[in-house]
Amino acid sequence: MVVTGWLLRRAARHPRPFLVSAADGTRARLRCEAEIARRRWRPALSPAEAGLLVVCGAPGDELSEAVRTIWDGLPSPRARADLPGDASHDLVAHALDRAVARLADGAAPGRPHGGPDPGDLPMADRGPDRDGLSLDRLHVPLGPVLPDWPSGLVVETVLQGDVIQEATVRWLEDGEPFWAEPWDRAAAGRPVTRGEAGRRRAAAHLDGLGRLLSVAGWPAAARSARTVRDRLLADAPREALTAPYERLARQVRRSGTLRWMLRGVGPAGDGDALARLEARLTATRAAIGSIADEAPLDEDRPAGNLLNPDLLVGAELATARLMVASLDPGPAVAHA
Amino acid sequence: MPELGLLALPLALVVLGLAAAGLDAVLSGGRASAPFGEIARLLVQQRRRTTRPDVLLLRVGVISLVAAPLLAAVVIPLGDAPVADLSAGIVWFNAMEVCVWGALWLTGWSVNSVFPLVGAYRFVAQGLAYELPHMFALITVALGAGSLRMSEAVQAQQGLWFVVWMPLAFLIYLVSALAMAFWGPMSQPVGSDLAGGVRAELAGPDRLLFQAGRYALLVVAAGAAVPLFLGGGAGPVLPGWLWALVKTVAVLALLVWVRHRVPAVRMDRFTQVSWLVLIPLALVQLLVVGIVVV
Amino acid sequence: MSPWTAVLGLIALLAVGVLAIYLVSLLLSPREVLDARPFLSGHDPREHALSRFHVRWYAVTLVFLAFDMEMVFMYPWALVAAEVGAVALVEMFAFLGLLMVGVVYAWREGALRWS
């Protein structure tokens, strides 16, 4: 129909992308996020909201299965773009263009009907609870495919109401090698400058900061963090980075609401979420300060945080998400 | 006037809602035309159903989310007279806004999915926290005007706008306006940590109505601040309806802007503050106004 | 036109609008409804999400309901307070003072915190 075609073309100008990244897809994800921001698209938070699924890198078996589940949940018109982990800017732009063209066509790909019969799910079972009641427990896995969630992390939780009763942590893959790359190269004996490592380090911090701010319900600040991150990765000089970074750090530090919401959340060895935020801001500043340093890299990669599942037990879902985002954990396997 | 208002009211809601959505899109890094793109997308989008949903309750939920702000708006004067100048207009506004509790809870419940369910319960907790300060702010206005009629509240502000001598009530009203439209700092029920919360499973026309209802709520929450605190259509040179519109747009822009300046507030921290700080502040404001009018 | 006629008119308009949206969607969107599983981070659900949902803030609901009762009096009170005079103010604030005692007690017992 004429009207349908017109509406489809209008809609295709504003696609709602949903990104999934495998462990080796970080570079493609970052390029894709930057391209999406440049095109002024607004990312989707769930499959129902999305029209465009972007898969970055080569997912392993379990992640592939999860991606298929997600893809099944996208309503038509929908399009999918699979990007290799090392996708160039041009390749990313090209893949997105093709996806938009398919959306504008509105070609609804036929999908196999059925799947598991939805009616035969059991009801939830009861279990004892923190407050001394015995009420229903739901098994709710967080990750691997969840917006603003560390890549490859799965936390299997048992929820009662919105409070986590049990939590187990597992990692699908060995973390994101992209962030460790300068150190790995230096360890392999190739010349790497401190500035290069500092740049990568600052970008990693800002990537995590973006996730934390987004989970904290402050999308505008999250966007600022990601903008600085994208500039870092686009090799912008230090002078072009300090001013926007300082503006962001000032805004984040000045927010009384953010401090109020993070204080006392997820106390670990290094303090609560607020202390970790402060430490991250300081570390990012130092890393940005070092990006002009030409001296050869001779230090080990700074250790990442681990996620202790006991921390999440007893926490409400929103607090648990803040804990994970503020720790920005990686798998226990150390990178050589 | 009522006949005219019958057409002007839905028109104003649609136009202001689209304007708010456009402004929000621009502030969140999108394009101003994004709301139109989204409407087009949702109209042609495949309808979607989760496992064993309660479709009846879902429809009741999303439709009442649109109906509540529309019915709340009938008592807001467009210039000098509202569509329906009820003698208990302020209570009517209150009652219609409370219907959002039901609308949101039903929407979150009916799709049989964890994240919307948690979002739905978050909104009930939010309601318990914001509703009493909100009611006290409304009662302060009623006390100042000596009437529950919106048009008489406007009349009572001929000399001096209520915002001048009820600043606390106005601030509390703004906070509760954010909360009732689950917007910005009060958007935990549709939070990104829940993959969109209550609306996580909505697609197609259901999502379209949900979003329309949310923006309509925001517009109505902003629009009601004008007759309640900002003197209604009072102002020099311009006609009354234009002043009312200008003031509504100003409050609306403020509410949209706040979303980009303040992170989300969790109810497990806010509830205590609401009961121990906002309610006493509202009572102090009420006492001051009471002493003045007596 | 009485106010209620106008309200009924608006409800009719709304009904037309809502029906139009569903009708347009029915005409323009793919015919088949998508049967999706609930979004669970890429996993299939192990049980129905609808269950006995444990709300942690049940104590707040009870305090709220009690406090809420007082609103029944407050709205009519606001109408006549100026007319009745200072005695109305004193009486209502004595009443509110009683309720605030209850709120402070609830706070002290931790009824307003749940996590």
Next chain:
Amino acid sequence: MAVAFWILAVVSVAAGIAVFVVDSMARATFALLASLLAVGLAFLLIDLEYLGVLIILMMVMEMLVMAVFMIMYMMNPAGLMPMKMVHNHRAAMIISAAVFVLLVAGIFLTSWPPRGGEPPADPTHQLGLAVMGPKMLVMMVIGVAILATMISTVVLATHRGRYARYGDDLERKRPLDPGEES
């Protein structure tokens, strides 16, 4: 007016019956809410605007709270499993039908007094004067009753009181939150 009344009457009774027919707690609660909303709207028909709107306002909030509690404690709250939610079905039917008939009979058999005087111009205003004047004592008693209700519900509902929060001698500065206790 008469048409509106009959529509609302039928809706309220039908929704009331639906409360017991549907097998989902959510549906039952909202059927009850629909019934009560119809009653509230009926108040608007007799120009008791404030009371009608107040019923709508209060009932929405209260039914939501009721839904929260019903779902917390009732098995199979969404009615997803086929299951009879009514116990002792036959006796319940007989008793409820008998009570309904009794009440309806009461309406018709009572000799209602003829109206004396004119209705006040603004019933809400009248209500306010009554609350401030002759019914003042009632309101004060209710104030104390509400305070007692608040204290007793808090005592009954919170299993960890101030001693669990502030320590045995109430010496802690910042109270422990649930989940924090050692």
